[in-house]
Amino acid sequence: LIACAQSTNDIPPLxxxxxxxxxxxxxxxxxxVGLVGFAxxxxxxxxxxxxxxxxxxxxIPPEVQARGDLESLRKLPEDGRVxxxxxxxxxxxxxxAFALPPGELTAAEFCRALAANDQVGAxxxxxxxxxxxxxxxxxxxxxxxxxxTGAADCALKLVAQAEHHREQLRRAAQARSDSIAKS
Numbered sequence: 001l002i003a004c005a006q007s008t009n010d011i012p013p014l015x016x017x018x019x020x021x022x023x024x025x026x027x028x029x030x031x032x033v034g035l036v037g038f039a040x041x042x043x044x045x046x047x048x049x050x051x052x053x054x055x056x057x058x059x060i061p062p063e064v065q066a067r068g069d070l071e072s073l074r075k076l077p078e079d080g081r082v083x084x085x086x087x088x089x090x091x092x093x094x095x096x097a098f099a100l101p102p103g104e105l106t107a108a109e110f111c112r113a114l115a116a117n118d119q120v121g122a123x124x125x126x127x128x129x130x131x132x133x134x135x136x137x138x139x140x141x142x143x144x145x146x147x148x149t150g151a152a153d154c155a156l157k158l159v160a161q162a163e164h165h166r167e168q169l170r171r172a173a174q175a176r177s178d179s180i181a182k183s
Contacts, residue, residue: 066093066159074152080139086151087135093159094128097166107136124165128158
């Protein structure tokens with residue numbers, strides 16, 4: 001029994017030792033993979049930020065906006081909706097061109113603000129106010145009174161008159177500033 005036990009207790013013959021296990025990819029490149037990953041995340045973040053940031057708005061001069069709006073309304077039949085859009089376009093133009101108070105004003109309030117503005121001038125203010133009143137009469141009257149046809153064309157003429165008036169104001173201001181500079 002001892003002989004049997006002795007053979008099972010013997011240490012088997014050892015094989016030669018394996019070579020040293022080389023380092024893995026991650027052990028060799030942890031720092032460089034981390035830096036490249038961080039750089040990629042930063043690059044993706046910058047790309048997303050550039051794509052999502054608000055684009056600078058293009059500022060359209062009021063006369064260009066008004067002419068574009070009114071030109072698109074010229075071909076349409078004049079009903080309450082078209083007349084409303086014509087008067088809105090004209091109001092937006094005068095509000096922006098002559099720095100009238102912002103906000104949604106009634107026709108009467110807008111006409112008062114137009115008349116009170118020194119830059120607009122009495123003749124232009126009266127003509128524009130009369131046009132807006134006639135637009136309101138046609139919009140809200142059950143039987144549209146005759147007399148206002150070609151509202152978009154008329155509004156375009158008012159914009160042209162206002163632009164001519166604004167040019168005269170610019171020239172007068174330039175002449176004043178030139179005379180002050182010479183003094």
